[in-house]
Amino acid sequence: MFKIFKYSFFDLIRSRWTYIYAGFYFLFTLGMLMLSSDLSKVVISSMNVVLILCPLIATMFGVMYYYNSREFTELLLSQPIKRTSIFTGQFLGLATSLSVSLLVGAGIPFLMFGVFGSDQAGNFLVLLFNGVVLSFIFAAISFFIALKNEDKIKGFGLAILVWLLLAVVYDGLLLLGLSWFRDYPLEKASLIASVLNPIDLSRVMLLLKLDISALMSLTGAVYRKFLGSGVGMAISVAVLLIWTIIPTLGIRRVCLRRDF
């Protein structure tokens, strides 16, 4: 598996798109840091970008990489290599290269502006952690979808649909539900709903870390109580891990049944 990982990783890290992706983060973060001297504001702006872009790019790269490396995969399949090693290796190579793009692209400007000497070091690390986790989650989901669908267009469409559901539609429905039932105490329900969606969960984790939850009134207080506690934090991290593990196991299961 390590060899497959190595080939996938170096193949991707040499790709033009990886540079463009990292370059975007670099320029964006650098620009924000030059415009604002308040590091915490830059962390918030970066958060908004990372929470949308990491899942989206991981989804698109995941599907594209699977379909584009079919020849390589077929070559590997006829060699004495375990199937699960081939696909797990490719997925890990992809997710790692995406994470490296994020870490380098968004990390270097913050380091240049001395984030570790400031009080934002913790927030910065939580931001990067969530970006990396989201990259892994969405790379796994899209790789799984691509593996299940022979048809490129269908695979691409489904993967984007899943991203759209989790990144946009979910929040919309949540808000709609909250406004419909606003006469009832919904703090717990909305907390559970947020924790179940990895993008929302990452956002809440960051907002609470950034200490601007006061903006969120009573709900914010409930969130604060939950995530501020050791148990709440453990549950959140566990949910993120489950979101990574389930599609990864899905990849391993589906790849054993596919014909090539």
Next chain:
Amino acid sequence: MIEITGLHKSFGKNHVLKGVELSLVPPGLIAILGPNGSGKTTLIKSILGMVIPDRGEIEVDGASIKKAWEYRRQISYLPQIARFPENIRVRELIAMVKDLRGETEMDVSLISYFGLQPFLDKKLGNLSGGTRQKVNLVLCFMYDCPIVILDEPTAGLDPVSLVRLKKLIKTKREEGKLILITTHVMDLVEELAEEVVYLLEGNIHFRGTVAELKEKYQGRNVEESIAALLQKDGPFSLGAVASNGHAKVPETLLEN
């Protein structure tokens, strides 16, 4: 040794293999033949574990191949269509396979045997079909495996390489290996094969030596025998077939 029992495989509604039974014992050079879509490649890919059978059992050297992968060390495989990653060089591809499968020194002699030196630093996407097939051959033959499976090995090769390939296959046969070939070139069967396995509509329709095939279907050579077989039992048995064994060209095609 390869032992196949009751092998079934469908792709959607298309029932490609319908209970294939086949036992192959080394040494031997066996041609797997059949009309287009008869399941030759599916059968081969099942042996390699690339296609997963619906029912049935495949054993290589006495052990089931289900969920196994180590047995592929025993097999050299030449895929039908040489599809490679487009953006890497020939040299890199060979190095990569060596890294994954293990060290070998045979690649050097095979590269010069097939005259590939000038192409080593070219990207695979820029190579012609025949050159790509030669790369394919190098990757296949650079490991000394007891089982060799060749899917359409002659596709796109120039005469010199063709002669050399035949010689190479003969040497491998003399070394006592089990070699499976699928091909549409009947001269190759005539020249190389000891046995013929003929697949028709998902089943083995005929199995025997080349001499038996000729005798059974009264052909002067393999090509005529296969043609006779197909007209007697196959998809050409119905329709406008003249008594001399040659189909009439449909009149609608002659109008223009």
